[in-house]
Amino acid sequence: MAAASPGTARVPRTLIDRLAGWWRTSALGLWAVVVGMGLFELVLLTQQLAGGPVPGARLWAGLSGLTVLALLGRRRWPLAVLILTALASAAAELWGPGAILNLPVLIALYSLFVSGGAPQRLVGVPVLLAGWILPPVLRGVPYPLTARLTPYIFFALAVLTAAAISRARREALEHGDAQLAAQAAEHRLTAQRDAARRQARVAGELHDSVGHDLTAIIALSEGLAGATGRQDVDEAIELINSLARDGLADTRRAVDALRPTPSAEGDDTAAGPGRLSSRADGPDWDDLSGLLDTTRRTGVAVALTETGQRPEGAAIGTLAYTVVREALTNVMRHAQGATRIVISLDHTAGLTRVTVSDDGRAAPAGQAEAAAAPGGAGHGIAHLAEVLSEVGGTLSAGPAPGGWRLQARIPHPEAA
Incomplete structure (x- = not known):
């Protein structure tokens, strides 16, 4: 659902709502997560190296950096980022230093459930589960698979709960904005309808009063035609009659233009300013x-x-x-x-x-x-x-x- 356009009425926002909206849309929030994740991955790799030599350390450090940078696209391509981070995490567990890329996957999962559509979410969850299940199965871990997946599922549920709350709140605010916009549009249409009715009433009064006077002038001037015996006076009377008829025709046209027609009701493009x-x-x-x-x-x-x-x-x-x-x-x-x-x-x-x-x-x-x-x-x-x-x-x-x-x-x- 689209948010209300600038300048329209909006549902009142709390401080948390304003901060959350700014965080979702600002480039600072996007880069802050990437920088934070980069520092976190650097700490993990440092700990891995402190415990002893890590084969292909530079390779895995580069892969970690690329995975973290991929989070920059999580708002625009949430499903693609989730698939990429899940593959990188599974590769690190199968052939690398272990579970060093699991947190980027959770961040990608959060973004997917906050901004992605239902089809994307249906694809993303199986991919995520496959990335968690296949590495221990292929490596043949000696402990039960449930013990391996329990902490992953716990953190995933926490992430999904936070994402559901954030998405529901955002959609509720957007729905409220849309309702206010619809009410404002309804009020405008009501005001336009009332104005059209007032114009129609004024048009009727104008026709009754001015039309009556002009009709009387026409009748009187026709009665005086040729009665004076003076050419200049007769020409003036004829001119008065002609002008009165033109004025009556103009009045009728104006009244017809002010009266709303069935075809024009509800059609703002039928006439209006600028046309x-x-x-x-x-x-x-x-x-x-x-x-x-x-x-x-x-x-x-x-x-x-x-x-x-x-x-x-x-x-x-x-x-x-x-x-x-x-x-x-x-x-x-x-x-x-x-x-x-x-x-x-x-x-x-x-x-x-x-x-x-x-x-x-x-x-x-x-x-x-x-x-x-x-x-x-x-x-x-x-x-x-x-x-x-x-x-x-x-x-x-x-x-x-x-x-x-x-x-x-x-x-x-x-x-x-």
Whole structure:
């Protein structure tokens, strides 16, 4: 079972748990055992030499060193290390100075039962028993085999008990971490579900209130069509009717987008930050001309320049349209004395830049505060900046020589 990732909730650890976890994973703990075993084997060989000449002493000293160094791989290859140490121990008993390599075998056995899987353990135990039984059988020891194996089995059981306790404690902590992670994920999903329900409720209220008002405006403007006898007034009424219909369509699209659909429930990849919607039912590049014509009817000259090749897909066009619409709305509402608006669309490899400049003056501080109050300008720029940030873009707006400028950078999905 995998441990909890960094930054997630974890089961509280005691001091012993923290020390044990550090010992299992640190290189210092790995080398400390090897150095300790090397010193122990050196003491055993020194005692053997003190008792008299040992045939092939250098050979067995080299074999002992290699066996001890093999313990460095006990975490990654526990079964291979156990087999190697068991063979070295059996060789020392058959042809060498005797039982000088039994302790490395016990250390390898501990590592196998702490980190190895069940199939590895099933293979390792018979190999270990064979390494203990075959040497005395082949040499024909004069005492019973049980007397020979009793101390080995006793130490092996002690090692296995310690390994079982360590493994059980580690798995219990990892299981607790996994449960906490699952609970945290469940809480996040619950919060997302509640947020989606709130959005659906707000969407319904928005549709009922704004939709009703826009429908009433449409009905009233249609009733006044041709009733004034003045061409300019009739054109203004027609424009009001057209804008109200566009606003009603935009409201319905926004409400539909806020309502969770059965196919999207439980699917975090259906939509979200960092992704451009692939829906093609919103405004696109071709709708920019109508937006500019509407602004021109208010008496402001609007010019559009475009360089480069438009990117494929409707999502970029929809976002560019939204940027231009918000910029034009701000000019009409806040730029005093504006007579000219210049819009630039610059398409490069992987990026579309939208620049909207005007020659108006910013509203005085008192009027700006009133526009920002409830019922005033709202949060169009802030919301648009959030939308662009979610797809990896940027938005900036501020004074420019001779007026005001808004700039947006829209990355293309394939470049992101």
